[in-house]
Amino acid sequence: MAAPRFTGPIAIVVALAGVLAVGAGLTEDTGLWDALSRESTPPPREFPVLESSRPIRIEIPSIGVRAPVHGVGLADDGSISVPSVHRHNEAGWYDRGPTPGEFGPALIVGHADTKDGPSIFFSLPKLQPGAKVEITRRDRSIAIFEVNSVERFGKSKLPADRVYGDYTRPSLRLITCGGQWVGGSTGYQDNIVAFASLVATKNA
């Protein structure tokens, strides 16, 4: 073994590295890291409002999402139902809620992954506040939303008022899965929610 004058400092360094690793591991597993690094951009005071029209397409240039959108309803357990596995590269718009552009939160869900690879909303956690989301609607208008924040919640701890209940202006909620995989009927433990607000409109 090395001389004791070397082993002393080595012991301290190894133990400190261990403490750091344990700390990093715990913050990652508990989502503390996400909470600490969370940013948000408040929506502008003025906003446009559109008539009701169903969404047909979603584009998020900053994370490379370009996909068709179809309507989805409620699943048996009362959660929003999701696109079936063979349409995993499409997004699902909750058709009992507002359409994107009218007052209230338009809810669009998308899979994070399939059994063997990434799916449409896999990169949603990387979406930055300020990024633009463009929704093409059946009336050929395009609703342009700006991301305010991207947050992670336990599936049963979703803040329902913030996600589903804000009818003060036209907004958009992009929802996918994240966190630990627990399988069973739960799948992933958490939901990733991107909060966005309507800032502009244009014609396709």
Next chain:
Amino acid sequence: MGGRGAIAAAAAVLAVVLTTAVPARAAATYVELNPATVQAGYLVGIRASCDDNTKPATVESDAFGEVKVYPQFDVLTAAVTVPADKDPRRYDVRLSCDGGQAASARLNVLEGGRPSEGPATGFGGMADDGSGGLLVGGGMVAIVVGALLGVYTLRRRRAETT
């Protein structure tokens, strides 16, 4: 005659200035809803304007029946709750002014209630390999190794000094 024409012209100009510069006289008849999309069971704000906004007017719709809008800050306002059992669809909203003017708007009523929990949006193929768990495990091992090394060092030092 020229003098009279000039006076008439001046009066006309004055009239134009007066009517355009005084905003108390409402320019248009309208009715607006905020929010224009609402879940059944929730409150809707109504903002309306008639030629004379000092007198109440009536707003009527199949979505909430008939309500009176009252003067407030140069416009006519009211708040009304859409009953929770209203069918989800678009409803016409009509304003009838005291002076006979009318305007209309549309209210989109949605089904009440909300999704209960978060959707199941993934099949697990890209699930985290548990790098967090790996870090915790590795860190524990490093702490133990460090402690053992420390104990060994102290013992050797003590042995050397004695």
